[in-house]
Amino acid sequence: MTLMFRVRRFPTAEARLxxxxxxxxxxxxxxxxxxxxxxLRLLRDWLSPDQRKxxxxxxxxxxxxxxxxxxxxxxxxxxxxxxxxxDSTGCRKMGLCFAPLGQLVKGDIMLAxxxxxxxxxxxxxxxxxxxPINRCPY
Amino acid sequence: xxxxxxxxxxGDTRHCFNPDDPQALARAEERFKQLTGLxxxxxxxxxxxxxxxxxxxxxxxxxxxxxxxxxxG
Numbered sequence: 001m002t003l004m005f006r007v008r009r010f011p012t013a014e015a016r017l018x019x020x021x022x023x024x025x026x027x028x029x030x031x032x033x034x035x036x037x038x039x040l041r042l043l044r045d046w047l048s049p050d051q052r053k054x055x056x057x058x059x060x061x062x063x064x065x066x067x068x069x070x071x072x073x074x075x076x077x078x079x080x081x082x083x084x085x086x087d088s089t090g091c092r093k094m095g096l097c098f099a100p101l102g103q104l105v106k107g108d109i110m111l112a113x114x115x116x117x118x119x120x121x122x123x124x125x126x127x128x129x130x131x132p133i134n135r136c137p138y
Numbered sequence: 139x140x141x142x143x144x145x146x147x148x149g150d151t152r153h154c155f156n157p158d159d160p161q162a163l164a165r166a167e168e169r170f171k172q173l174t175g176l177x178x179x180x181x182x183x184x185x186x187x188x189x190x191x192x193x194x195x196x197x198x199x200x201x202x203x204x205x206x207x208x209x210x211g
Contacts, residue, residue: 046203048187072179080211097211101177101201104206107140108145113204115181129210 009096021077022059039107046111063114065121072096072117074110081131083103083113095131142169145205157197170195170202177207194205 044052051061060075073092075082089095100112116124142153152171155162174180180192182199196202 002154005184035147035149042143042145042203044148046183046187046189051187098208099211100206101209102206103147104145105149108149108205111203112145112179115179115191115203115205116190116208118189119181120179124208127208127210 018059018077035105036107039105039111041107043107043111043114047114051114061114063117065117065125066119067121070121074113076106076110080128082110083128084115086132092133094130095133096125097131098128140166140199141167142199143201143203144173145203163197167195167197175206179196180204180209 025055046054047061051063055076057060059103060073063072063074064070065072071086073084073089073090074088080092080137081097083096083098084092085094085096087093098113099109099118104112113124139154140157142155144153146153155166157163157166170180173181174193181189181203182192182196182200184190192199192202
C-alpha cells in the first residue's frame with residue numbers, strides 16, 4: 001500500500017509579515033489623508049507603470065542609474081539603508097544610505113531617491129554612505 | 139493650470155498657477171529660483187514614470203517637483 005503524503009506549503013513568516021504590512025499600508029492609503037498617504041500618492045503618481053506594479057505587489061521597486069546603468073532597489077518598509085545596488089539575479093550587493101535633507105515622509109524620500117538615481121546618479125552616490133552586504137537575503 | 143510641488147514634512151505643498159497669466163508665471167519663476175537657490179532639486183515628468191532634472195524654470199511644465207538636497211544617512 002502506498003501512502004501518499006500531501007505536503008501543504010505555508011507561506012513563510014517573512015512573506016506573511018510582508019503581506020500584512022502591505023495590506024495595512026493600502027488600507028491606510030485609501031482611507032486617510034495624512035502626510036504619509038499624500039507622500040505615497042505622490043510617489044505612485046511619479047513611478048513608471050512597471051515600478052508601480054512592482055511596488056504594489058512587493059513593497060519595493062527597481063531603478064536604473066542614469067550614468068552607470070547599474071540597478072538599484074528602493075524599499076518602503078525597512079530600516080535604513082532602504083536603497084540597495086542589486087546584481088543581475090536581484091541579490092543585494094551594497095546598501096546605500098542617502099536621503100533628502102529634512103523631515104520628509106517615506107514616500108517623498110523614496111521618490112527623491114528614485115529621481116536622484118535616474119537623473120543624477122553621480123551626485124546621489126557621492127552623497128551616499130555605503131553599507132556592505134555579507135549575504136543575499138532575497 | 140500648472141503646479142509646483144514642494145516636498146515637505148506635510149507630504150508636499152502645491153502651488154498652482156495659470157501659465158497664461160504673466161504675473162503668476164513671474165511668481166512661479168521666482169519660486170523656482172528661490173527653491174533651487176536653497177539647494178532644492180527640480181524635476182519634471184517627460185513621460186509616464188520618466189523624469190528629468192531641470193536647471194532652469196520651464197514655463198511649459200505642467201508639474202515641477204522640488205526636493206531638498208541629498209545627504210548621506
